Amino acid sequence: FMGESLMGEGRYVTGVLARKRGGLERMAFPAHAVVLASGGIGHLFGVTTNPGEANGHGLAMAARAGAVIADAEFVQFHPTALNVGKDPAPLATEALRGDGALLINAAGERFMEGVHDLAEMAPRDIVARAIHREVEAGRGALLDCRDAVGKSFAERYPTVFAACQEAGIDPATQPIPVAPAEHYHMGGVLTDANGRTSLDGLWAAGEVAATGAHGANRLASNSLLEAVVFAARIAEDIQGLMPTPRSAYWNEMDSEPGLPSQRNTDEREAITVLRETLSRNVGVERSADSLRQALVDIGQAEARCQRVSIRNMMASGRIIAAAALKRAESRGGHFRADYPDADPAQARRSYITLDEVNAIAEAAADQAAGNSVSNAMGS
Ligand SMILES: Cc1cc2nc3c(=O)[nH]c(=O)nc-3n(C[C@H](O)[C@H](O)[C@H](O)COP(=O)(O)OP(=O)(O)OC[C@H]3O[C@@H](n4cnc5c(N)ncnc54)[C@H](O)[C@@H]3O)c2cc1C
Structure with missing residues (x-):
């Protein structure tokens, strides 16, 4: 269970600091x-398909060590997670729509027809936004598989069928309630074609890395492909380095003396605030106001956190919100309600460091404080 990077002189990572889950010794x-x-970072969001381990620890560890983070604003939301109150939210695979399943609202109206020529087969981000808007408007969103799949559902889609059954839904005869859920982070720790980060001694692979392979919106299944390719490149790249002594040493750097290893009530509540604000304010649709609100919420939540691992989650949430605030346009998985179009002048990757993130967060907090003072003076 890693908490921090060990840093040598300059920008050289020389190892990791770790603590066993549930233990005090580091x-x-x-x-x-x-x-x-x-x-990835999915579990920083209240509604996600990702397991609890995908909580942005690695992204924050690298950023705190000084690594450059790229494309952090590009988060992919899967359009059709089962909206049945489960965490993580089970997926209703896109193959269902490929098979002809229709998206309807609670009144039984198809809502994708007016949104995109391809209707239910429109790109992920467009379907996700349309579903989000139906849910936000109180009309609800459901995936109707009755005609397209019907009685063969259990046999053809056993995983989705089991998740529906658990929620008391028979998808052969009932439409399935769906909502968008955080699914994949295109952004991450900037790497080159060999998986090297901007820090000497540190490589990154898989969802935590931003190799650039996914652009602003990953195509389904490319993540595993990318992980396999870059893991092999990294293995080749680090071959031939001097071996390091194998022994770990204990308690050499005790920066959290006496902290109990269980999350306390304050930290649990802070995580709930983080997850709610990211889903609400840094979700399928963002705006400058909602992103600043998220930064303020995260700052207040973080003030209640002591443990490095929890502060890492807060730092990763702040990185995503700050990067999304910097990109004043819409592109791929990043949709700004206040800048709904793509701006050709911004058709490039983004780079950010934790220092810049913190400066953006401070400015958002100052602006919020200024607004509340002027509101108080006006009232
Ligand atoms: C429901 C679902 C379906 C998907 N389907 C597909 C698909 O069909 N095709 C596809 O290409 N992609 C798919 N993806 C995406 C893909 O699964 C992920 O991008 C991929 O698994 C990420 O792999 P990874 O090795 O980077 O991270 P992970 O597989 O998440 O592994 C990271 C590991 O690091 C550990 N860890 C995290 N923090 C710490 C810490 N601080 N200390 C120690 N250990 C830590 C975690 O416990 C975990 O074991 C899907 C994702 C989901 C959620």
Whole structure:
């Protein structure tokens, strides 16, 4: 369970600091090469298809060590997660729409027809936004598989069928309630074609990395392909480095003395605030106001957190919100309600460091404080 990177002189990562889950003792693992493969950030969002382990620890660890983060604003939302109150939310695979399943609202109206020529087969982000708007407007969104799949559902889609059954829904005879859910992070720790980050001694692979392979909107299944290709390149790249002594040493750097390892009530509540604000304000549709609100919420939540691992989650949430605030246009998975069009002048990757993120967050907090003072003076 990693908490921090060990830093040598300059920008050289020399190992990781770790603590066993549930334990107090910390240990340091010195290494000539550290490969970050800690997965995505989905669980920072209240509604996600990702497991609890995908909580942005690795992204924050790298950023805190000074690594450049790229494309952090590009988050992909799967349009049709089952909206049945489960965490993580089970997926209703897109193959269902490919098979002819229709999206309807609670009144039974198809709502994709007026939105895109391809209707239900429109790109992921367009379908996700249309579903989001139906849900927000109180009309509800459901995936109707009755005619397209019907009685063969259990046999053809056993995983989705099992998830529906668990929620008390028979998809052969009932439409399935759906909502968009955070699914994949295109952004992450900037790497080159060999998986090297901007810090010496640190490589990154998999969802935590931003190799650039996914652009602003990943195509389904490309993530596993990317992970396999870049993992092999990294293995080749670090071959031949001097071996490091294998022994870990304990308690050398005790920066969290006496902290109990269980999350306390304050930290649990802070995580709930983080997840709610990211889904509400940094979700399928964002705006400058909602993103600033998220930054303020995260700052207030973080003030209640002590543990490095929880502060790492807050830092990753802040990175995504700040990067989304910087990109004043809409592109791929990033949709700004206040800038709904793509701006050709911004058709390039984004780069951010934690220092810049913190400056953006401070400005948002100052602006919010200024607004509340002027509101108080006006009233
Ligand atoms: C429901 C679902 C369906 C998907 N379907 C597809 C698909 O069909 N095709 C496709 O290409 N992609 C798919 N994806 C995306 C793909 O699964 C992920 O992008 C991929 O698994 C990420 O792999 P990874 O190795 O980077 O991270 P992970 O597989 O998430 O592994 C990261 C590991 O790091 C550990 N870890 C995290 N933080 C720490 C820490 N601080 N200390 C120690 N360990 C830590 C975690 O516990 C975990 O074991 C899907 C994702 C989901 C959620």
